[in-house]
Amino acid sequence: MHEEIVKEMLPYFCEHYGNPSSIHKIGRVAHNAIHNARKKIASLINAEPEEILLTSGGTESNNAALYGIAYSKKGNHIITSSIEHEAILEPCKQLEKEGFKITYLSVDNQGLVNPDDVKKNISYDTCLVSIMFANNEVGTIQPIEKISKICRQKQVAFHSDAVQAIGKTLIDVKKLNTDLLSISGHKIYGPKGIGALFIRQGVKIAPLFYGGSHEKKRRPGTENVAGAVGLAQALEIASQRMEQDHKKLSELADYFIDKVDSAITDVAFNGSREKRIPQTVNLSFIGIEGESILLSLDLEGIACSSGSACTSGSTEPSHVMTAMGKPKIEAQGAIRFSLGRSTTLEQLDYVVEKLIPIIERLRSLSPVYEKG
Amino acid sequence: MNAKQKVLVAMSGGVDSSVAALLLKEQGYDVIGAHMKLWDYVDVGADIYKDGRCCTIDSITDCRIVCDSIDAPFYVLNMSKEFKATVIDDFVSEYHKGRTPNPCVRCNSDVKWNEFLHKAEKLGCDYIATGHYAIIEQSSSGRWHIRKGIDDTRDQSYVLWGVTQQALSKTLMPLGNLLKSEVREIAHKHKLRTADKPESREICFVADNNYRRFLRDWEEKHGSESVPGQIVHENGEVMGEHNGIAHFTVGQRKGLGITHPTPLYVQRVEVDTHRVIVGDNDSL
Numbered sequence: 001m002h003e004e005i006v007k008e009m010l011p012y013f014c015e016h017y018g019n020p021s022s023i024h025k026i027g028r029v030a031h032n033a034i035h036n037a038r039k040k041i042a043s044l045i046n047a048e049p050e051e052i053l054l055t056s057g058g059t060e061s062n063n064a065a066l067y068g069i070a071y072s073k074k075g076n077h078i079i080t081s082s083i084e085h086e087a088i089l090e091p092c093k094q095l096e097k098e099g100f101k102i103t104y105l106s107v108d109n110q111g112l113v114n115p116d117d118v119k120k121n122i123s124y125d126t127c128l129v130s131i132m133f134a135n136n137e138v139g140t141i142q143p144i145e146k147i148s149k150i151c152r153q154k155q156v157a158f159h160s161d162a163v164q165a166i167g168k169t170l171i172d173v174k175k176l177n178t179d180l181l182s183i184s185g186h187k188i189y190g191p192k193g194i195g196a197l198f199i200r201q202g203v204k205i206a207p208l209f210y211g212g213s214h215e216k217k218r219r220p221g222t223e224n225v226a227g228a229v230g231l232a233q234a235l236e237i238a239s240q241r242m243e244q245d246h247k248k249l250s251e252l253a254d255y256f257i258d259k260v261d262s263a264i265t266d267v268a269f270n271g272s273r274e275k276r277i278p279q280t281v282n283l284s285f286i287g288i289e290g291e292s293i294l295l296s297l298d299l300e301g302i303a304c305s306s307g308s309a310c311t312s313g314s315t316e317p318s319h320v321m322t323a324m325g326k327p328k329i330e331a332q333g334a335i336r337f338s339l340g341r342s343t344t345l346e347q348l349d350y351v352v353e354k355l356i357p358i359i360e361r362l363r364s365l366s367p368v369y370e371k372g
Numbered sequence: 373m374n375a376k377q378k379v380l381v382a383m384s385g386g387v388d389s390s391v392a393a394l395l396l397k398e399q400g401y402d403v404i405g406a407h408m409k410l411w412d413y414v415d416v417g418a419d420i421y422k423d424g425r426c427c428t429i430d431s432i433t434d435c436r437i438v439c440d441s442i443d444a445p446f447y448v449l450n451m452s453k454e455f456k457a458t459v460i461d462d463f464v465s466e467y468h469k470g471r472t473p474n475p476c477v478r479c480n481s482d483v484k485w486n487e488f489l490h491k492a493e494k495l496g497c498d499y500i501a502t503g504h505y506a507i508i509e510q511s512s513s514g515r516w517h518i519r520k521g522i523d524d525t526r527d528q529s530y531v532l533w534g535v536t537q538q539a540l541s542k543t544l545m546p547l548g549n550l551l552k553s554e555v556r557e558i559a560h561k562h563k564l565r566t567a568d569k570p571e572s573r574e575i576c577f578v579a580d581n582n583y584r585r586f587l588r589d590w591e592e593k594h595g596s597e598s599v600p601g602q603i604v605h606e607n608g609e610v611m612g613e614h615n616g617i618a619h620f621t622v623g624q625r626k627g628l629g630i631t632h633p634t635p636l637y638v639q640r641v642e643v644d645t646h647r648v649i650v651g652d653n654d655s656l
Contacts, residue, residue, distance in 0.1 A: 292494040295447050299404070299495065362494055 002189040005233045009191065012226035020223050021214065030225045037232035041196055044239045045181070046172040053197040053215050054228050058163035059087040060208070061182035061197040064219065065159045066091045066130065068205025069180075070100060074157070075127030077101045081113050081142075082323040084132050088161055089319075101125070110272040111140035111324050115147050122150070128157045133165035133181075137320045137336055138271030139280030141169060148177040157203060163187060163195070167238030168246070168277045179203045183235075185227070189341070190234025194227030245341060250278040252339050256348045257281060263352055264359050266369075268330050270321070279340060284326070285333040287369025288362040293335055296362070300354040305336050329368060376402040379499040379544060380492035382484065383407050383438070383446075385431025387566045388503030388547060390438040391555045394562060395546040396501055397442050404497065405439040405446040407432050408488060410455040410479075411577045437565050449491055451483060458482040460577065464590055467583075467618035468598065470641040475575055481534030489539055499544050504528045507548035508540055516540035521548040584619050584627070601646030603630060606639060611650060617641040620648050 012033060018026035020034045034054070042049045055061045066088065070078065080092055082104045092102045103121050105113050113131055122129070129151050134141045144160055151158035159180035162171060167188035173181055180203065184195035199205060199218075211220030238245075260267055260283060270282040285293060290306035297304055306318070317331030326334070337351070363369045379401045383389040397403045409432075432448055439446035459479045466473035484502070492500045505521030506529040516537050520527045535543075547555060559567035578586045591598060598616025605611050612630045614620065619627075624638040628650065636650040 291449070292491070295495055298447075299445060358496075361496060365490070365494055 001191060001230075002234065002237060004237065005190060005230050008233045009226040009230045012229055016225075018225075020225060021212070030223075033225055034223050034228050037228040040232035041183075041235055044235045045166075045183075045198060046174050047198050048201065051173075051198055051201055053199055053219055054223060054231075055195045055197055055219060056193055056224070057186070057195040058085075058161065058182050058184035061163075061184070061195045062087040062130075062161055063091050064197050064205065064208050065180045065182060066095065066128070067208055069128040069157050069159070070095055071206040072127070072204060075125045077103070077123055077125040077127065079103045079105060079118060079121050079126060079129045081105045081107060081131050083107055083111055083135050083137075083320045084130070085136060085161060085163070088130055088132070105131075107323050109325050110275070111135055111138050111270075111320065112272065112275065113142050113147070115143050115150055118147050119150050119154075122154045122156055126154075126156050128159060130159040130161065133160045133162040133171070134169065134277050134280075135271070135320060136164040136280070137318060137334075138282045138324075139164070139276040139278075140271045141165065141275045141277060144178070145176050151179075152177050164280075165277060167235055167242070168279065170242070173198055173200070180205075183231075185231040185234050188234045188238045191227050191230040194224055194231045196231065241341075246278060249339055249343075252343055252345070252348065253278045253281050255345065256337065256339070256352070257283070259348065259352050260355065263356055268326075270324070270326065270330075270334055279338060281337040281339065283335055283337070284330040285335065285359050285362075286330055287333065288359070288366050289332040290335055292362050293333065293358060296358045297351075297354065300358075302351055302354060305338075306334055376400060377499065378402040378404065378495070378497040379501050380404050380406050380488070380495060380497045381444075381501045382488060382503075383435040384503070385428075385434040385566065385569075386503070386571065387556060387559050387564070387569050388505075390435075390503075390564050390566045391558050392501055392503040392546050393438065393444060394442050394558070394564065396544065397444060399546070401499075401544075403442065403444040404495065405435055405444050406488075406491070407435045407446070407448045408455075408483070409448050409450045409452055410483070411452055411460070434566050434569070441562070441564065449488075451487055451491075454487045455479070455483050460590070463575075464587060464618070467587060468616070470617050470643040472621065475577075476531050477534055480531055481536075485535045485539040485543070489542060492542075499542050501544040501546065503547055504532065504545050505547050505550075505552070506532060506545050508543055508545055510541075519548070521550075523551045526552050587618055599646045601648065603628065603648045603650060605636075606649060606651040611636070614648050617643065617646055617648055623654070625654070 012030065016029045016033065018030035020027060020031035038049045038052045042052050055064060078092065078095065078100060080088060080102065096102050105117050107113055118129060129147065131142050131147055133144055148158045157179045160178055161182045163182055163184045164187060165171065166183040179200045181198040182195065186192040205218065207218050209220065214220050214223065257269065266286040268284040268286060270284055294304055294306055317328060321331035321334055379396055381389065381393040381396060381403055383393060383405045385407065393403055393405055436446050459475050462478055463473045463475045489500055505523050505526040507519040507521060508516060509519065510516050518529045518532050520529045556567060598618060600613060600615045601617065602610050603612045603614050620638050620641055622638055622640060625635055628636060630636060634652060636652065637654045639649045639651045639653060641648050
């Protein structure tokens with residue numbers, strides 16, 4: 001987390017410890033903090049403060065959106081994509097067990113959803129379309145504006161899981177015509193355990209759970225004041241730095257990709273070179289499996305992932321790779337390198353330097369890799 | 373340049389493998405702790421809250437904390453696919469052939485000393501290590517031997533007979549020259565979390581030791597090879613029916629599903645005719 005953000009949050013742990021719902025002064029200070037946080041978050045995505053619902057993170061926001069619309073009795077059919085995060089796919093699977101019909105749209109080999117597919121699949125019974133803004137494994141950015149427009153025309157609610165995209169690419173909910181949008185703090189140097197759900201004025205969702213009347217009865221529970229302050233601050237910093245970060249990270253990513261390409265053979269790039277958030281670089285080292293690469297890199301002090309953090313530990317290729325049509329020999333060796341604000345050229349050089357002997361060793365031990 | 377030799381230590385979360393890792397670290401090796409995840413409770417049943425053996429979150433946590441305390445990296449290696457294919461599938465089919473399997477020997481030769489060794493090589497390790505009470509040494513002819521550990525009550529050399537020469541040459545067993553009591557002492561001295569942990573016995577993936585329950589649950593999930601047949605007394609009289617010879621073991625008295633004035637015991641199972649033969653003889 002950014003130190004600046006920690007500093008902003010600290011007073012709300014001890015000094016301003018009040019409960020925002022209380023009527024006394026101590027409570028009012030906390031209430032103001034929440035109010036300002038909400039305002040800040042709203043302005044950064046061009047929304048109104050009342051349209052921001054504070055949650056415990058991206059997973060809760062996604063669940064709130066899916067169940068919230070599904071249980072509002074507006075229809076029995078939901079359309080989503082096959083590359084969504086588990087926090088969308090799992091609720092969908094549960095809803096299927098309850099009798100809802102879910103359509104999982106396929107993607108092309110770059111991970112892109114075709115807006116025409118959305119149009120084709122909308123029926124009289126469709127109540128929601130949920131397509132992630134940017135994929136967490138390969139970084140591909142979806143044609144959100146086009147999809148959203150189709151949903152607006154057909155009067156179907158549109159939700160986007162923007163946890164990976166927020167703070168990294170411009171999101172203007174009015175321009176994009178989004179009805180619901182999930183965001184979280186932990187991918188933009190903010191705190192874990194806090195997120196938000198944008199709900200456009202006029203869209204009604206059934207609450208996920210019940211209790212007090214916080215958040216206009218849509219989400220009960222004493223607010224995470226420090227968390228909300230942290231989230232707002234993280235978002236503000238990210239928005240201010242977006243253009244310069246985007247430029248720098250694109251350069252670093254291109255440098256890294258080119259360097260790996262010239263140093264190691266049989267490497268495939270996963271995703272779209274143009275339509276992506278630059279900091280997510282997903283490369284497949286053909287013929288070897290991800291686990292050994294990851295552990296070997298960790299032993300050299302380099303932290304990466306394959307699949308998402310939630311699915312590591314499994315030897316099956318990730319559902320995203322499979323949905324993109326990647327052959328197993330490529331999918332199993334897919335590694336995600338996430339670049340960030342503190343990444344330097346020297347670090348990237350170090351990674352490539354360490355990668356070369358690791359890949360060589362693993363390929364010499366691999367029963368399936370054949371040179372050339 | 374780092375001249376330290378790297379060793380991948382197989383850790384179960386028990387006191388033996390914990391101390392093995394600690395001793396190797398003290399001896400100057402570059403220790404990497406690894407827990408082999410061999411099966412899922414979802415597949416093998418039993419009560420996840422009652423049992424604290426291998427492959428549970430608790431045992432993994434124990435490994436993690438021990439590795440932290442000796443400053444060694446720790447990884448969980450998912451080998452459940454290989455384990456199912458070589459150990460569990462074999463276990464199930466042996467019962468269906470009327471035989472009593474020994475999965476631990478299978479596991480050692482195919483999973484631990486084959487697959488685990490591969491993983492170690494991939495990570496650039498020079499050796500693997502375990503907390504077995506056995507001694508590995510090389511004779512003057514160059515051949516590798518497994519000897520009993522000095523603790524007679526803890527000897528595990530017998531389960532290692534299937535391990536190849538090549539595998540033995542790359543294995544370290546630091547506990548062979550110690551008594552169990554000494555191992556616990558070392559653990560206590562270093563305040564290892566697992567110092568007082570009780571030992572695990574029996575088959576690791578049949579947590580409640582009820583192999584019949586395991587076979588039933590497994591077959592429900594994965595399909596059954598069971599062929600129903602007759603239960604026949606030695607004198608030729610047909611006593612009843614059964615749903616698979618795999619569910620019976622020689623000497624078994626309970627669970628036959630037959631009412632009889634005197635106790636009956638399983639004498640043998642016939643694979644070809646799918647018959648279970650019972651009789652009065654209990655001295656099997």
